[in-house]
Amino acid sequence: MKKTILIAIALLLAVLLGMYHLAYDTIGRWLYSTVTDVEARFYGFKQQRVDIGDMQLAMYRNDNPGKPSIVMLHGFSADKDVWPRFAKHFVDDFDVIIPDLAGHGDTGFDAKWDYSITAQAARVAALLEALNIQHAHLIGNSMGGYLAAQFAIVYPQQTLSATMVNPAGVTFPQPSEMYLLITAGDNPFFMHQRSDFDRFYPMTMAKPPYLPKVVLAAVAQKYIERREELQTIFADFHDTPLLENDLHRITAPAMLWWGDQDRLLHVSAVPVWQAGIPQLETRVFQGIGHMPMVEIPQKTADIYRAFLDGL
Known part of the structure; x- marks a missing residue:
C-alpha cells in the first residue's frame, strides 16, 4: 500500500514539475514577445507584413512618408527586435524599416527558400520596390552587415549609404572564438540543451x-x-562568396563599426574592409562586443546621426 502511495505521489510530482516547466517556457515567450512589441509601439513603430512575391516579410516601420528611408538588418538567428532602442532616435526624421529577414522572426522559415546573402539582398530590393522606395540608407549587423555590403555592391542606384556593424563577409586574419569552435565541428548557434545557450549568450555581447x-x-x-532550421540557413549564407574582391564596388558613403571584444567575428577584419573601401569611415568601440547598437544604443545612434547628417 505504501509503495503504491509513493508511486502515485512521485507521478503527481512529475506531472506538476512538467506543468511548471511548460508554464515557465510559455510565460517567458509571452513576456519577450509582448514587451518587445509594446516597446516598439511606444517608440512609434507598427508591425506590418509586405508581400514581395515569394513570401511576406514581417517588419517594423514608423511610416514617415516623404522622409529618407533607413533599412536596418539583423544578424543570423536574430530578428527585428534587436533594433528599436537604436532606431527610436531616427523616427522623427526618417522612414525606418526593420524587416525580419527570410527564415527569421515573424517572417518564418520554409525549407524551400534560398537563404544565401545574394537571395536575401534581392528580397530587400523587392521590399523597397513593394514600398515604392527609390533608394535607402542601409545598416546591418553581423550577417546583416554582410547583406548591407552585398546590397550596396549589387544595387548601387538604390543605396544612399551602407553601414556595416561587426559584419561577416570577408576573410578574418585572426580567428574568433566562434570560428575556432566551428572549425572543430561545434557551431555554438546549434543548441541541444540549455547549457549550450548559457555558453553562447555571453559570446553575443560584452x-x-x-x-x-x-x-x-x-x-x-x-x-x-530551431536547430535544424538554423543549420539550413547557416549553410546557405555561409556558402555565399566572400566580398573582399568586390568591396571596391561600393561607391556609396560607407561606415564600419566593430566592438573590440567581439567573440563571434574577430575585430582583425577591420583592415580588410578598409583596404577594400578607401572612403570607409571606421569606429572601433572599446569594451563592446558583437552588437554595439544593442550594447550602447545612444552612443551609436549619435554617431550614425552625425554620419547621415554629413552626407
Whole structure:
C-alpha cells in the first residue's frame, strides 16, 4: 500500500514539475514577445507584413512618408527586435524599416527558400520596390552587415549609404572564438540543451541589456527547437562568396563599426574592409562586443546621426 502511495505521489510530482516547466517556457515567450512589441509601439513603430512575391516579410516601420528611408538588418538567428532602442532616435526624421529577414522572426522559415546573402539582398530590393522606395540608407549587423555590403555592391542606384556593424563577409586574419569552435565541428548557434545557450549568450555581447531569467530560458528553448532550421540557413549564407574582391564596388558613403571584444567575428577584419573601401569611415568601440547598437544604443545612434547628417 505504501509503495503504491509513493508511486502515485512521485507521478503527481512529475506531472506538476512538467506543468511548471511548460508554464515557465510559455510565460517567458509571452513576456519577450509582448514587451518587445509594446516597446516598439511606444517608440512609434507598427508591425506590418509586405508581400514581395515569394513570401511576406514581417517588419517594423514608423511610416514617415516623404522622409529618407533607413533599412536596418539583423544578424543570423536574430530578428527585428534587436533594433528599436537604436532606431527610436531616427523616427522623427526618417522612414525606418526593420524587416525580419527570410527564415527569421515573424517572417518564418520554409525549407524551400534560398537563404544565401545574394537571395536575401534581392528580397530587400523587392521590399523597397513593394514600398515604392527609390533608394535607402542601409545598416546591418553581423550577417546583416554582410547583406548591407552585398546590397550596396549589387544595387548601387538604390543605396544612399551602407553601414556595416561587426559584419561577416570577408576573410578574418585572426580567428574568433566562434570560428575556432566551428572549425572543430561545434557551431555554438546549434543548441541541444540549455547549457549550450548559457555558453553562447555571453559570446553575443560584452555588455548585454538586462533580461529576466524566464525570458532567457524561453530564448534558449527557441534556439533548441530551431536547430535544424538554423543549420539550413547557416549553410546557405555561409556558402555565399566572400566580398573582399568586390568591396571596391561600393561607391556609396560607407561606415564600419566593430566592438573590440567581439567573440563571434574577430575585430582583425577591420583592415580588410578598409583596404577594400578607401572612403570607409571606421569606429572601433572599446569594451563592446558583437552588437554595439544593442550594447550602447545612444552612443551609436549619435554617431550614425552625425554620419547621415554629413552626407
